[in-house]
Amino acid sequence: MARGRGWSIAGRAILVQLAAVLVIGGAIALLLVLDARRGADEDAAELSLAICETIAVDPAVLAALDGPDPTAALQPFALGVVAEDRVDFVTIMSPDGIRYTHPDEAEIGRPFRGTIDAAQRGGSITETYTGTLGPSVRAVVPIERDGELLGIVSAGVTTDRVSTQVLPRLPFVALVAVLVVAIGGLAAWLTGREVRRATGRLSGAELQNMVQFYESVLHAVREGVVLTDGTRRILLYNDEAADLLGLPPAPERPQPRTAAELGIEGPVRAILDTGRRAVEEAHSAAGRVLLVNQEAAAPPGGAPGTGGGSAVMTLRDQSELQHLVGELESVRTMTDALRAQAHEHANTLHTIVSLLELGRTAEAVELVASASRAGQQLTDAVLGRVEDPVLAALLLGKSAQAAERGIELRVESAPAASLPLPPAAIVSILGNLLDNAIEAALRGPAPRAVVLRIRDEGGRIGIEIEDSGPGVAPELDPAEGGDPFLAGATSKRGDAAAGGEHGIGLAVVRALVEAEGGEVGFLPGRPTRVLVSLPSGGAP
Numbered sequence: 001m002a003r004g005r006g007w008s009i010a011g012r013a014i015l016v017q018l019a020a021v022l023v024i025g026g027a028i029a030l031l032l033v034l035d036a037r038r039g040a041d042e043d044a045a046e047l048s049l050a051i052c053e054t055i056a057v058d059p060a061v062l063a064a065l066d067g068p069d070p071t072a073a074l075q076p077f078a079l080g081v082v083a084e085d086r087v088d089f090v091t092i093m094s095p096d097g098i099r100y101t102h103p104d105e106a107e108i109g110r111p112f113r114g115t116i117d118a119a120q121r122g123g124s125i126t127e128t129y130t131g132t133l134g135p136s137v138r139a140v141v142p143i144e145r146d147g148e149l150l151g152i153v154s155a156g157v158t159t160d161r162v163s164t165q166v167l168p169r170l171p172f173v174a175l176v177a178v179l180v181v182a183i184g185g186l187a188a189w190l191t192g193r194e195v196r197r198a199t200g201r202l203s204g205a206e207l208q209n210m211v212q213f214y215e216s217v218l219h220a221v222r223e224g225v226v227l228t229d230g231t232r233r234i235l236l237y238n239d240e241a242a243d244l245l246g247l248p249p250a251p252e253r254p255q256p257r258t259a260a261e262l263g264i265e266g267p268v269r270a271i272l273d274t275g276r277r278a279v280e281e282a283h284s285a286a287g288r289v290l291l292v293n294q295e296a297a298a299p300p301g302g303a304p305g306t307g308g309g310s311a312v313m314t315l316r317d318q319s320e321l322q323h324l325v326g327e328l329e330s331v332r333t334m335t336d337a338l339r340a341q342a343h344e345h346a347n348t349l350h351t352i353v354s355l356l357e358l359g360r361t362a363e364a365v366e367l368v369a370s371a372s373r374a375g376q377q378l379t380d381a382v383l384g385r386v387e388d389p390v391l392a393a394l395l396l397g398k399s400a401q402a403a404e405r406g407i408e409l410r411v412e413s414a415p416a417a418s419l420p421l422p423p424a425a426i427v428s429i430l431g432n433l434l435d436n437a438i439e440a441a442l443r444g445p446a447p448r449a450v451v452l453r454i455r456d457e458g459g460r461i462g463i464e465i466e467d468s469g470p471g472v473a474p475e476l477d478p479a480e481g482g483d484p485f486l487a488g489a490t491s492k493r494g495d496a497a498a499g500g501e502h503g504i505g506l507a508v509v510r511a512l513v514e515a516e517g518g519e520v521g522f523l524p525g526r527p528t529r530v531l532v533s534l535p536s537g538g539a540p
Contacts, residue, residue, distance in 0.1 A: 013188075013191055013192050013195045014188050014189065014191070014192035017184065017187065017188030017191060017192075018184070018185060018188050020184070021180070021181055021184025021185055021187075021188060022181060024180060024184065025177045025178075025180040025181040025184065026177070028176060028177055028180055029174070029176070029177040032172075032176060032177075041128070041137050044137040044156075044157040045126040045137050045138075045139060047085070047086065047087065047157065048087060048126065048137065048138055048139035048154075048155045048156050048157060049124065049126055049139035049141070051081065051085050051087060051090070051139075051155045052124070052139045052140070052141035052153045052154065052155050053124070053141055055081065055090065055092070055141075055143075055153045055155070056141050056142065056143045056144070056153055060073075060077065061074065061077070061092065061143065061151075061153075062143070062145055062150060064077070065092075065143065065150045065151050066150075070092070070100045070151075071100045071101065071108055071109075074092045074100050074101045075100070075101045075105070075108070077101075078090040078091070078092060078101035078102075079101075079103070081155070082103065085155075086157070087155045087156060087157055088103070088133060088136065088156060088157050088158045089102065089103050089131075089133055089136070089154075089155065089156055090153070090154075090155045091112060091153070091154045091155070092143075092151055092152070092153045093112045093116075093151060093152050093153075093154070094151055094152075095120060095149045095150070095151060095152065097111050097112040097116045097152065098110070098111060098112070099111070099112055100151070102132070103133070104132060104133075107132055112152070112154065113129070113130075113131040113132060114127070114129045114131060114138060114140060114154060115127055115129065115140060116140055116152055116154075118140065119140045119141060119142040119152045120142070120149065120152070122142050122144065122149070123142070124139065124140065124141045124142070125139070125140050126138065126139045126140075127140070128159070129156075131156075133158055134158055134159070134160070135158065135159040136156040136157060136158045136159060137156055137157050137159065138154050138155065138156025138157075139154065139155060139156065140152060140153075140154045141153055141154075221238065221240065222240060223240060223314050223315060223316055224237070224238065224240040224241030224242075224243075224244045224245070224290075224313075224314065224315030224316070224317075225237065225238045225240070225241055225312065225313070225314055225315075226241050226245075226272065226312070226313040226314075226315070227297075227310070227311075227312055227313075228272060228275065228310060228311050228312075228313070229256060229310050230310055231256075232258065232259075232272060232273050232274075232275055233256035233257060233258055234254075234256065234257055234258070234259060234262060234272070235254065235256050235310075236250065236254055237250050237254075238250065240315070241315055244285065244288060244290055244315050244317055245262075245264055245268065245285055245315070246263070246285075247262055247263070247264070258273075259272040259273055260273075264285070265285075266283065266284065266285055266514075267281075267283040267284070267285075267292075268283055268285045268290065268292060268315075271283075271292060271294055271313065272294075272313065275294075275296070275311050276294070277294060277295060277296070278292050278293055278294040278313075279293055280292075280293060281293075281507070282318060282507045282508050282510075282511040283511055284511045284512075284514040284515040288317055288318075288515065289317075289318040289508070289511040289512055289515055290315045290316065290317060290318060290511075291315070291316040291318050292313065292314075292315055293313065293314045294311055294312070294313040294314075295311065295312055296310070296311050297310040297311055297312050318508075318511070348368075352364045352368060388418040388419060388426070390423040390426050390427065391418070391419060391426055391430070394426065394427055394430060394431060394434075395409075395411055395430075395452070398431075398434045398435075398438070401438065402438050402441075402450060405438065405442060406448060407438055407441050407442065407448040407449060407450060408447070408448070408449045408450070409434075409438075409449075409450045409451075409452070410449065410450070410451045410452070411452050411454075412451060412452065412453045412454075413452070413453060413454035413455070419454070419461060419463070419534070420461060420516070420534055420535065420536055421516060421534065425512050425516065428508060428509070428512055429463075429509050429512055429513060429532065430452075430463070432505035432506065432508060432509050433463075433465045433509060433530055433532070434450065434452070434465065435505065436505060436506070436530075437450045437465050437466075437467035437469070437528075437530075438450055438467070439469075440467045440469025440470070440528060441467045441468050441469050442469075443469050443470055444467070444468045444469040444470050445468070447468070448468050449467070449468050450465065450466070450467045450468070451464075451465070451466040451467075452464075452465055453465075453466070456536070457533070459535070459536055460533050460534060460535055460536055461533070461534045461535075461536050462531060462532070462533055462534075463531070463532040463533075463534070464523075464529055464530070464531050464532075465529070465530045466527050466528065466529045467527065467528050468527060469527075469528055471526060471527075471528050472484060472522060472528060477522075478521065478522055479524060484506055484522065485506045485507055485509065485510040485520065485521075509532075513532055513534070516534055516535075517534070517535050518532060518533055518534035518535065519532070519533045520532045520533075
């Protein structure tokens with residue numbers, strides 16, 4: 001049990017319980033012995049009192065007290081009562097307490113050792129007193145006739161005899177004590193088995209070290225971790241979770257609290273309150289975009305999902321990732337635009353070279369001027385309507401992409417339009433929405449087009465993207481109860497041409513828009529239109 005490294009928790013639990021059982025059993029035995037002794041004392045007092053009261057009304061005793069020599073008549077009588085009635089002495093005395101009788105004749109004529117005041121006043125008492133025969137339980141009763149005190153009688157049982165009367169009760173006391181110890185020992189063994197099942201053979205120091213180690217790991221990991229119990233109360237969260245959810249630092253001894261009590265709002269609170277399973281879901285909380293996972297905790301030896309309602313949530317901050325994704329998207333967009341332009345310029349250059357070789361110089365010059373005017377017109381059209389350089393660069397790249405795929409991208413906005421968004425959010429939100437719109441337009445009939453509209457709606461900025469595609473898939477249509485912005489929701493699953501997994505872009509868009517205090521959704525009817533509404537001053 002100890003294995004050379006201290007007692008295990010189960011062993012200590014058994015030891016403590018066995019010690020407690022032994023103490024309780026001993027205490028019960030002692031109480032039973034004391035109760036038996038008290039009962040024996042009460043029996044002796046009742047016997048002594050009954051004998052004294054009987055002697056006090058005996059006519060022979062009354063007559064002897066009137067005679068010239070009470071001792072001669074009463075001593076044989078007293079010794080006879082002692083022999084017959086299980087008492088150790090019967091002392092009959094004068095009203096002043098001078099003995100007429102005593103088991104030891106040498107004590108006759110001497111004062112009685114005991115309390116006689118009550119008897120002299122006509123009352124009876126019982127007491128435990130140490131007399132000539134040692135400690136005894138005795139009764140003292142007055143002997144009266146017609147209200148006249150003729151004498152006093154006392155009878156008693158020595159404590160040694162009282163103790164011998166307790167002995168027959170000791171087997172019962174021992175049996176009770178053994179039963180208590182046996183039941184307590186069985187309970188201790190069962191408790192130790194359950195503790196051993198929960199803690200193995202770990203000692204207290206090892207378990208404490210393990211808990212400290214796990215707590216250190218919990219607070220050191222760079223993911224937010226939130227633990228909830230079966231009543232959906234938060235038991236523990238680490239430092240990263242406190243930072244991501246805007247919570248105060250976790251106390252050393254946290255008290256279970258609900259998400260509402262901690263001030264957690266939005267989708268993350270809903271997931272915590274319901275305890276539902278969540279896999280790589282993007283949600284906004286405390287101004288951040290979080291990737292949320294939640295699984296039911298498994299009990300020791302159990303399968304995942306059988307934790308009785310407790311759950312573990314992990315949170316990853318996607319804000320930095322979205323920033324990097326935004327920068328990567330900007331680079332990718334510009335790369336695609338440059339590739340498309342390079343391809344177009346190569347075709348144009350080959351044509352110009354051929355025209356020059358054929359001596360068609362005028363046509364070559366006209367082709368160069370036309371190509372230059374087209375590129376400049378696209379640039380002027382975008383820059384004339386968009387002030388933000390990040391948005392302008394994104395739209396130039398997307399325009400080139402769309403043109404290469406046979407789609408016209410039109411921008412309709414007020415002059416010098418800008419968006420109340422960080423650059424990374426602009427790239428992620430508009431990049432994802434324009435990519436979806438271009439892919440949708442490719443599946444629609446000709447002419448294929450995508451229209452971006454940016455409007456000032458009085459305190460809010462509206463971004464509307466319209467495409468000529470076939471519309472939202474029925475299973476994702478909000479009018480049919482679908483949610484195209486849910487993580488993993490896509491109409492392109494299994495589309496080999498699309499390549500890779502889908503259903504993340506729109507979820508990221510919603511998380512980013514909500515993080516900025518805005519709203520996003522599909523407008524009813526045809527053509528397909530997505531509307532993003534943002535506060536003109538940015539996130540509240």
